[in-house]
Amino acid sequence: MGRTVRHVFVAGCVLLWLIPLYLLVVNALTPAAEYAGKPEWTFQGFALLDNLDTAWDVAGIGDSFQSSLLYAVVCGLLAVLVAAMAAFAVVVLPIPRPAFWFWLIYSGTLFPLQMFLAPLFGLYADANLYDTRIGLMLVYTAWAVPFAFFLIRNQLTTMPPELTEAALLDGASFPRIFWRIHVPLMKAGLGAAFIFQFTAVWNDLLLGITLSRSPDVQPVMAALTTLNNAYSSAGPPVILAGALIVSAPTLVLFLVFRGLFLRGVTASAR
Incomplete structure (x- = not known):
């Protein structure tokens, strides 16, 4: 009985996820001129390529897509590197009070992002970092470090200290121990942390609309809101086609590296 209830629950959750996805795909395929003003449950035609082309041009999703790809890859890698060194x-x-440093870094995940927006905006305006790619890259990297640090630190705690002691006895320095011993052993955890941070940066909207405005600087989620604001001229099928474009990178990343992701999460949860 218990197994049946679990299977029914899981099937219900899958169905709740698949129905919106089905509606997204079906309505993204619908020609914009033939859209009736309400969600279509059956295929009304195939205009996906036209809708994608319009979405790419109307809101400048092409430029924003490239910007977000740059932010997600570079900032994700930098955040994971800094987090690995901190962990x-x-x-x-042998630093004093390691628990204090852990909580100091990890506290970056405990406060709501909204409380930093006003000070960040003022700081960026004064430092001429507002509406610049380097400004967004700085804040995305800093924002991504705490959670990556938490994941990597959890995996490091599972490694026997004898590894470090043996390397020190052989005359290895701490930088050499980090790069030659711990980094290879943490590949799965580092990969999982990067996937998490890539997804977080890619899906960001709040920082993007607060700290940028130019189409070639704004992340893709901000460009998608611009497309949504053009609702009357673009139409829902075009907006949904833009949503498909935005959803593709994180979906592909997870499908390609799902094995690495699961191993990394498992290693960090031990």
């Missing part, structure tokens, strides 16, 4: 310092290096 190594907290777990492996």
